Amino acid sequence: MNPLTTLLLATVVIAMAVLIWWPERGVLARWRKTRSRAEHVYREDALKHIHKSHISGRRPTLESIAGVIHLSLNETAAILADMQVDELLRIAEGEIALTAKGRESALHIIRAHRLWERYLAEETGWEEASWHGQAEEMEHRLQPAELDALSAQLGFPTHDPHGDPIPDRTGQLMAYDSQTLTTLDADTPARIVHLEDEPETVYAQLVAEGLYPGQIVRLIGSSPERVRFWAGGNEHILAPIMAENIHVVLLPEMIEVDLDKKERLGSLPPGATAEVVALSPTCRGSERRRLLDLGLTPGTLVQAEFQSPGGDPTAYRIRGALIALRQEQADRIQIKRMEA
Amino acid sequence: MINNDKHADLLQTAKQLRWQAGQNFHDQLMEDIYAEAARLADRSVTRPDEKPRFDLDRTIDQIVTHPRWGFLLMILLFTLVFWITISGANVPSGWLATLFLDMGHPWLKEMSALIGLPWWLDGVLIDGMYLATAWVISVMLPPMAIFFPLFTLLEDFGYLPRVAFNLDNIFKKSGAHGKQALSMMMGFGCNAAGVIATRIIDSPRERLIAIITNNFALCNGRWPTQILVASLFLGTLVPAYLAGFASAMAVVGVALLGVFLTFAISWGLSRTMLQGEVSTFSLELPPYRPPRVWQTIYTSLIDRTIFVLWRAIVFALPAGAVIWLAANGTIGGISIAEHMIAFLDPIGWFLGLNGIILVAYIVAIPANEIVIPTILMLIVLSTSMGDAGAGTGVMFELESGAETLSLLQNGGWTTLTAINLMIFSLIHNPCSTTIYTIYKETGSKKWTLVASLLPLALGFVVTFFVAQIWYLFAG
Numbered sequence: 001m002n003p004l005t006t007l008l009l010a011t012v013v014i015a016m017a018v019l020i021w022w023p024e025r026g027v028l029a030r031w032r033k034t035r036s037r038a039e040h041v042y043r044e045d046a047l048k049h050i051h052k053s054h055i056s057g058r059r060p061t062l063e064s065i066a067g068v069i070h071l072s073l074n075e076t077a078a079i080l081a082d083m084q085v086d087e088l089l090r091i092a093e094g095e096i097a098l099t100a101k102g103r104e105s106a107l108h109i110i111r112a113h114r115l116w117e118r119y120l121a122e123e124t125g126w127e128e129a130s131w132h133g134q135a136e137e138m139e140h141r142l143q144p145a146e147l148d149a150l151s152a153q154l155g156f157p158t159h160d161p162h163g164d165p166i167p168d169r170t171g172q173l174m175a176y177d178s179q180t181l182t183t184l185d186a187d188t189p190a191r192i193v194h195l196e197d198e199p200e201t202v203y204a205q206l207v208a209e210g211l212y213p214g215q216i217v218r219l220i221g222s223s224p225e226r227v228r229f230w231a232g233g234n235e236h237i238l239a240p241i242m243a244e245n246i247h248v249v250l251l252p253e254m255i256e257v258d259l260d261k262k263e264r265l266g267s268l269p270p271g272a273t274a275e276v277v278a279l280s281p282t283c284r285g286s287e288r289r290r291l292l293d294l295g296l297t298p299g300t301l302v303q304a305e306f307q308s309p310g311g312d313p314t315a316y317r318i319r320g321a322l323i324a325l326r327q328e329q330a331d332r333i334q335i336k337r338m339e340a
Numbered sequence: 341m342i343n344n345d346k347h348a349d350l351l352q353t354a355k356q357l358r359w360q361a362g363q364n365f366h367d368q369l370m371e372d373i374y375a376e377a378a379r380l381a382d383r384s385v386t387r388p389d390e391k392p393r394f395d396l397d398r399t400i401d402q403i404v405t406h407p408r409w410g411f412l413l414m415i416l417l418f419t420l421v422f423w424i425t426i427s428g429a430n431v432p433s434g435w436l437a438t439l440f441l442d443m444g445h446p447w448l449k450e451m452s453a454l455i456g457l458p459w460w461l462d463g464v465l466i467d468g469m470y471l472a473t474a475w476v477i478s479v480m481l482p483p484m485a486i487f488f489p490l491f492t493l494l495e496d497f498g499y500l501p502r503v504a505f506n507l508d509n510i511f512k513k514s515g516a517h518g519k520q521a522l523s524m525m526m527g528f529g530c531n532a533a534g535v536i537a538t539r540i541i542d543s544p545r546e547r548l549i550a551i552i553t554n555n556f557a558l559c560n561g562r563w564p565t566q567i568l569v570a571s572l573f574l575g576t577l578v579p580a581y582l583a584g585f586a587s588a589m590a591v592v593g594v595a596l597l598g599v600f601l602t603f604a605i606s607w608g609l610s611r612t613m614l615q616g617e618v619s620t621f622s623l624e625l626p627p628y629r630p631p632r633v634w635q636t637i638y639t640s641l642i643d644r645t646i647f648v649l650w651r652a653i654v655f656a657l658p659a660g661a662v663i664w665l666a667a668n669g670t671i672g673g674i675s676i677a678e679h680m681i682a683f684l685d686p687i688g689w690f691l692g693l694n695g696i697i698l699v700a701y702i703v704a705i706p707a708n709e710i711v712i713p714t715i716l717m718l719i720v721l722s723t724s725m726g727d728a729g730a731g732t733g734v735m736f737e738l739e740s741g742a743e744t745l746s747l748l749q750n751g752g753w754t755t756l757t758a759i760n761l762m763i764f765s766l767i768h769n770p771c772s773t774t775i776y777t778i779y780k781e782t783g784s785k786k787w788t789l790v791a792s793l794l795p796l797a798l799g800f801v802v803t804f805f806v807a808q809i810w811y812l813f814a815g
Contacts, residue, residue, distance in 0.1 A: 003811035006690065010804060023612055125545050125619040158358060279367070289366075290620045297371040305398075309407040310509025313518075315625055324505050324623040326512065 041140045042079050044109050045069045047088065050098055051106035060096045108147075111167045112139040114160035115150050121161040122154060122285040131161065144169070161284065181246040182227060184219045190248035191216055192231070202242050209236055217248060263337060265302060266330035270314070273303045274335035283332040295319040296333060397628050404502045414503055418525065421490045425529075429482035436478035445471060463668055464661050467734045472660025472710055475735065476652050479709040480530075483560045484645045487529040492640035495522075496631040504623055514603040515610025516553075517546035518623060524550070524602060527557030528595075531774040532648050534559075535781055545617035549606045551778055552791045555770040556598040556605065561708040565765050566591045568712060572745045573758030590762070598766050605794070613790070651773045655706035663703050663714060663735065667721055678722055691800060692760040692807025694752060696722065701764070706772045708765070713737055716744070719751035756810045760803045767799035 020027045049068045053060040066076035080096070083089050088102035098106060116135040120126050126134065142150070148169060151157070159165055184190055192215045195206050210231075217231040227243040229236055268274050276298055279291055295318055296302070303317040313324040404410050448470060452462045494500050500522050508518025519541045527534030534554040541547040558566065570590040575583035666677040677699060685695035700714040713735035738744045769792045770778070779788040 003808040007805070007808045007812065010801075010808070014801070123618065124616045125614075126616050130615075156358070286618050287620045290622055292367060292370040294622065295374055297367070297374050299371075300374075306401060306405060308505050308509060309405060309410050310506070312509050312512070313505065313621075313623065315401075315405075315505065322625040322627075324508070324625055326508070326621050329621060 039079070042069045042071065043083055043088070044105065044140055046076075046079065046083065047098065047102055047106040048109045048113075050089065050096055051103065051110070054098070061094075062096075065096075107167045108144060109139050111169075112142040112147055114164055114166040115147055115154070115157070116142065117160045117162070118154055118157045118166065119150060122157075128161075128282075179248060179250075181217065181219065181229065181243045181248055182222060182240050184217075184248060184250075186219050186221055189216060189218050189251040191251055193247050193249050195246060202245055205242065206245060209238070210234070211236075211246065216251065217246075263335050264331045265304075265316070265325070265333040265335050266314075266327050268302070268304045268330075268335060268337070270304045270306050273301060273338045275338060276300045276302060277334040277336050280332040280334065283329075287329070287332075291329070291333070294321075294323055301338070302333075302335065400628055401502070401625070404499065405506055410502075410506050414506060417494070417499075421487070421494075422528070424490060425483050425487040428486045432482040432485075433478055436481065440474035440478055441471070444474060460668070463664050468662075468664030469657045469660040471735055472663060472707070473653055473656045475713060476656040476707045476709050477649065479564060480561060480652060480707075481645070481649055484530060484533075484648065485641065487560070488533065488640045488644040489637045491526065491529070492636045492644070493631045493633065496629075496636050498626050498628040501623060501625050505625060508623065510603075511606075514607040515546075515614075516549050516603075516606040517541045517543060517621065520546065520550040520553075520602075520606070523554060524557045524599075527554045527559060529560055530648050531555055531557065531559045531770055532651060532777040533644050535774060535777045536644075538781065542622070543618070543620045545610065545614050545619040546621075548614055548617060548782065548787060549609050551781060552609060552787065552794065553602045553605050555774065555791065555795050556601045556766070558595045558598050558766055559708070561771065562765050563591070565708065565711055566594055566762055568741075568744070569758045569761055569765075572741055572748065573753070573755055576745075577755065594762050594766050597763075601767065601798075605798075648773065651776065652707055652771075655772045655776075656710075659703060659706035659710070663710075663717075666699075666703065667717065675721065677718060681718065681722055690807065691764070691803040692756045692810060693764060693803065694757065696751060697757075697761055697764070701768060704771075705769065708771055710735060711765070715751075716747060719747060723750060756807060756814070760806055763806065764799050764803050767795050767802055769793065769796040 018026075023029060046065050046069055049065055050060040053064070058064075062073060062076060062080070065080070066073050069076065069079075071079070080089070080091065083102070084091055087099050088105060090097050090099055113135045116138045117131045120131045120134060121128075151166075151169075157166060181190075192211060195203060195211060215231050217229050220228040220230060220235070222228070222240065222243070224240065227238050227240050229238075229243075263274070265274065265276075276296055278298055279288060279296065283291065300319065305315045305317050305322060307314045308324070313326045314330065315322050315324045316330075404413060445466065448466045449462070452466060457465075491500075501519075504518035504521055506518075507521040511518050511520050520538075522540065523534045523537040525534075526537040531554050534557060535551050538547050538550040538554070541550055567587070570587035571583070574590045575587035578586045666680070667675055669676045671679060680699045680702070681695035683695070684698040688694040688696075688698050691698075696715055696718045699718060700711050704711045704714055716737065717735045738747065769775070775788060775792050778791050779785070782788060782791075
């Protein structure tokens with residue numbers, strides 16, 4: 001056989017194989033994706049969108065739903081009609097609302113999505129950018145029983161890696177109990193979830209202070225006479241009886257607060273010593289456990305000893321042991337430098 | 341019995357507490373454990389006064405991780421280890437070959453003739469199983485018995501973690517762990533041992549990468565094939581005074597190709613198949629200590645050498661029987677081996693190899709050491725050169741290079757065959773001992789399959805392109 005022919009043939013075969021099996025963009029991957037766009041996927045995406053709209057106070061419309069599920073208005077209307085027949089939603093005077101059954105399904109999808117993201121964050125090495133996309137696919141495949149098992153495996157997590165709460169099995173979202181601002185520890189970041197609207201005068205004053213749910217607060221100090229705290233970029237001073245009416249939840253530690261102001265271990269020059277302040281919230285799962293196992297807890301003294309000839313990794317003296325850490329790991333450890 | 345209301349209350353309280361405990365109560369626990377441990381230690385451990393001593397460890401570290409001297413020292417040390425291994429193994433290998441092959445084999449034949457074993461039993465047992473196993477032992481045992489203890493001594497001293505530390509930056513770029521340098525180095529001795537050595541890598545993703553790519557470290561069972569083929573075919577292409585140098589460079593080139601492939605495949609794997617595997621890095625640099633020489637030699641002989649050798653023997657025994665049966669069992673008057681050769685010849689042409697080489701690589705899956713003896717035996721078998729060799733289906737090697745060369749050329753070998761054999765010897769499936777070890781280490785059929793078939797497919801592709809381009813230009 002002519003070598004030129006065989007070479008051409010082989011090149012074509014290899015190119016075809018690459019085209020077919022290329023991860024995510026290959027023919028096979030695309031085909032799988034379109035096949036997964038089944039009817040129930042559209043329904044579930046619609047349910048999720050309606051639920052989210054209600055929570056954030058927007059009105060779901062036919063157009064907004066069609067936009068989310070990438071179908072024409074006619075097709076979307078047909079799907080919504082089917083869902084109405086199945087008692088998943090009610091449509092009255094242009095208002096689209098979920099029935100109890102619809103809400104339950106929506107919460108199941110949200111739970112699946114957030115649990116899966118949590119799973120990806122804790123137990124796999126997938127990059128953060130790919131979590132959402134993968135969860136978007138898995139949320140349609142996981143059954144409630146599987147979710148229970150997954151939740152148990154992960155130690156019944158309460159939040160997804162982005163800090164959003166995970167609904168529990170009964171579909172209860174926000175099942176947590178808030179605490180009042182006065183019981184908060186100083187300097188612990190928290191989020192306002194509720195402003196008590198009785199008595200009215202107190203409520204009015206809280207609103208006048210510019211406080212609203214969703215705001216991030218941090219207590220500066222409290223005494224029997226007054227409570228000082230930061231919220232919305234301002235310092236506020238309230239009487240404790242008023243502060244009692246502000247309900248907050250602790251911020252999931254995932255969210256970085258003021259982190260950028262602190263020095264990281266990665267910038268510690270050889271020979272210098274520092275005290276560990278905290279592990280960055282972006283350091284998760286086995287990575288975090290590994291660092292904790294090495295004894296990198298707040299208060300630990302760490303000394304940078306020497307660098308690899310390539311500049312990375314660097315060897316650190318941690319609790320008497322010499323441990324090499326890579327730059328990006330060291331950058332996830334906040335430190336306070338000690339004076340020599 | 342618990343009142344139902346109370347029950348519900350309790351659950352509710354637990355739920356609340358969970359929310360209040362926050363996400364990182366694990367961190368809190370760990371902190372408390374360390375605080376408690378520190379308190380206990382402070383109370384009951386007395387430390388000698390801090391002495392402003394000369395810090396030996398720090399001094400050694402400064403030398404071995406020095407930007408210039410560190411690398412130089414590393415290259416020198418490993419060259420020394422390989423040199424001691426290669427030069428030191430030749431002599432005992434020769435002894436073992438004389439004992440088992442030149443003396444043991446004829447003696448056994450005489451014995452079996454004496455007790456009147458049937459010819460087929462004599463063939464399967466002595467010419468097949470015994471010979472294959474003896475070959476594997478004499479080629480494999482001496483280098484391993486030297487290489488492993490030397491390596492373990494460096495490990496015991498505390499030097500090897502510093503090598504990983506020095507090289508980590510290079511491995512990191514291909515998505516691997518610095519400690520892969522060590523498992524790779526071990527792979528130059530034996531891939532099965534290299535795969536076991538990946539246990540030191542505690543990050544799952546990087547460990548799989550190290551296991552799958554270990555096969556690209558040219559193991560000691562494949563060096564003899566490389567050296568023989570390079571000196572017979574490539575050394576003769578250049579003037580005589582350059583022959584030794586050229587063939588040595590060719591072998592080193594193949595080994596370096598293997599190192600390059602290790603990095604390339606690691607890079608590819610970490611970005612495709614292994615993206616989802618957990619990855620964490622940490623590398624402890626233990627304090628230096630004087631190596632415990634005798635203990636080290638003893639344990640490395642038992643744990644590594646004997647262990648790997650035993651697995652190799654277990655696989656070589658049946659392989660020997662299969663080789664003999666394939667050469668002596670006939671279908672329609674023609675031996676099974678010849679049927680296989682005829683079937684694989686066209687495929688061999690596409691790859692710039694031939695049917696005999698492919699058959700040899702199939703029957704030599706248990707041990708690459710017997711590839712050359714099997715090839716020689718098969719050439720004699722298929723070209724019916726009755727006077728050469730040691731009898732039908734009996735593996736052999738020839739004393740002189742010239743004889744071997746003329747035999748191979750009779751078998752239709754060209755420079756291309758030699759080059760592609762060298763490439764294929766580097767890039768093909770791992771031996772069965774290694775495959776079994778990979779399965780044991782990963783516990784996964786999927787990764788075992790990937791580790792076995794990926795290099796094989798790559799070998800086909802590379803040899804194919806080399807061959808076709810060769811045909812294109814050389815006609």
